[in-house]
Amino acid sequence: MSHWTGDTQGGLYEEILERADDSDGRSPTLINPEKLKTVLLEMLEEAGVHLRLYTFSDDVILDGNQIRGVIGYSKAGLQGFTAKVVIDCTGDGDIAAKAGVPYVKGREDDGKMQPLTLMFKVAGVDTDRAVFPGSFEETFKVPKGDLQTLGREHLPYPAGHVLLYRSTLPGIVTCNMTNCIDVDGTNPDDLTRATIACRKQIEPIVEFLREYVPGFEHCYVISTASVIGVRETRHFQCMETLTAEDILSARVFDDWVVTKAHFNFDIHNLDGSGLDKEGVQKLFAQPKGYTIPYGCLVPVGCNGLLLAGRNISATHKANSSCRVMPICVNIGQAAGTAAAIAAKTTLIPTNWMFAIYSIHWSFKVLRFDAPFCRLNFKGGISQ
Template sequence: MKQIVETARKVPVLAETDVLVVGSGPGGLAAAIAAAREGVDTMLVERFGCFGGTITQVGVESIAWYRYRDTVDVEGIGIEFEQRTKAMGGTTPFPQGNSDLLDAEVFKVVADEMVQEAGVEPLLHALAVDVVMEGNAIRGIVIESKSGRQAILARRVIDATGDADIAVRAGASYRKTPREEMMGVTVVFSCSGVDREQFLAYVREHPTTIADWHKDWSAQSSGKEKEIFSPYLGEIFDRARADGLIPREMTSISGTWSSLKETGEATGLNLVYMLGYDATDVRDLTRAEMEGRRLVMLAIEAMRRYAPGWEKARLRNFGMRVGVRDTRKIIGRYNITERDVRNQARFDDAIGIFPEFIDGYGVVILPTTGRYFQVPYGILVPQRVENLLVAGRCVAGDKISHAALRSMMACTVTGQGAGVAAAVSLKQGVASSQVDVARVQRALCRQGVRID
């Protein structure tokens, strides 16, 4: 590749803070709020115009779709997200299990309010492009925005970018799933003009379960999932392929519906799943956005033709960006494994719990029996870089553990843990890798987190 040489230049410092969180999805948002609640100066940097990540920017409203009557679930800021959104009238029941969908637009306001109430300094429309290092310790980041190139200095940095962007630039050890093994990316969309009652009558007459996923994707389960209802729409797209509306070889159109409002709006439609895209490659991201929109229009046409109640449906909006499930993960002080998440692992350095829920790489396990595992602090701590923690789907672990911890509610667990640990390490006067985990656990318990 042809290269140029950049001219050396001085970069103005926009701000200095105690804890800097980069990325404001469920993990980053929880991290910033948790750190600020511990009484340290906290700044939250986001590249788009709203906080909330996958919820508000992608449009995935099902933050806890895995939840059933007997699920032993997380406690902490993630539950606050649900409660606050419900209090604003921004939830609807998810058709599967015992959870609510969060209206993506209402959640933008909820996130704003929670950030402001916690005393977090917000910075939107700012893209992190580089890091500031002193030896092997991170000292801040460089951002680009409409204001130009600026630096933000911090005593602790939390990478909640989803792709470990900050950790990689800082020199942390990491792994990246090979392109051919990466989970698919999705363009989520919403429609209006749906006859809700007519469509729900069709769903009652043609019930689907998790077992129907197996017709389009090979999926391993524990067996109990095969009888569980799922809002899956495989048959409609099978008919579209049989009639030639969708190419017969195209398996990327299929998936689930979620929220159907009495106003005729269907939001959070997850009907496009595209393989072969590396979301750390800008050209792949470009192709995925454009191809995803094309496939959405095919999906809508198939729904109009074959789904009762959708005859007058029309596109309302796309998510702001493509949804990504899988890219880079740090190699941490501890790397959580499939054995851990499938065998109720317990850890001395636990920062929270998560139910036995796995969704990805051909495995679907739903937490209907009360089983859960503890989430260890070690998966937030990268190798080779001091005073940097990670939160969200780029925490350390293998493929199947990633299929559990990539979940939005799991991201709130690692986020809250990272935020509290960063704050406690500052108070203790030690590097974040050397923090007294018992003190972190006590602080998390005071914040309402379930540890064991």
């Protein structure tokens, strides 16, 4: 990704921004992915995390409705990893799905999910002359016409919008322009089809950039993402579900664990290119930021399991806002905190009401006195 989109406050996000900043004072939200990869590993090491890369969670270890761990699949074969609390941050909620947590996929009325994109970078851009449309609603007059109109006319359908982002490196621009619709990101055949379709779009997109976009006349591809980007899949049933109305009203939940979350409804067109009819970018008018409750992380029907990242409980529209990386980091901080509380006490994340209130109570204490787990819940309870 080119940049951290939206905003939030939680301490961990700010620490990552500060440590991974490579922008020479231009903007700490611009990402140098190679630097960020190293910083994140350093932070995990400092925190004493026992890290295991190259391992997929294949199944869950269940004891009735209590999760005891996961079965991982790697070069070493199948291995069990036990834990008092398991946090599912697989994006798609693979662990929660295996544990039998109820879910729906995509949009409530028809199950359609947001389009997929294979991100890529071009080099050789004259960034002094270049234009950078950063949203669907932003366009530029270029010598051959209106840039977004030209995109709809000349890019290979369902590609059709122009989204270009500066990087921290000279002459290098990140392109969020390939597009594949009608894909289920939990289906490997669909993922394969989408990857091939997006990859085939890259060459015509680069030809388009050279022909129509000032500054891109001599650009060339230098890298593509290692995996295709999936925006939306499963929405799980949890103790609470974040809705668009909660976001629009800047609702302050009693059990909030994420605060000052800012972002619009970034729904990419489910039937083509550009912004979906339900999406709101420039017209999004809610400057206060919103909160996310702990209940959105606690799935129904499986004790000891927490969700974090884009797979928390949210509606199709609410998910389009809380799926951005700053907010996902803050959700992860909340889930990690709850798991740490459970690990150090006799509590366990559960939908059993007494225990829920116990962890809720712990969060309220931690907000005001946070020596626990290097926590820093900035902002108190006012929003």
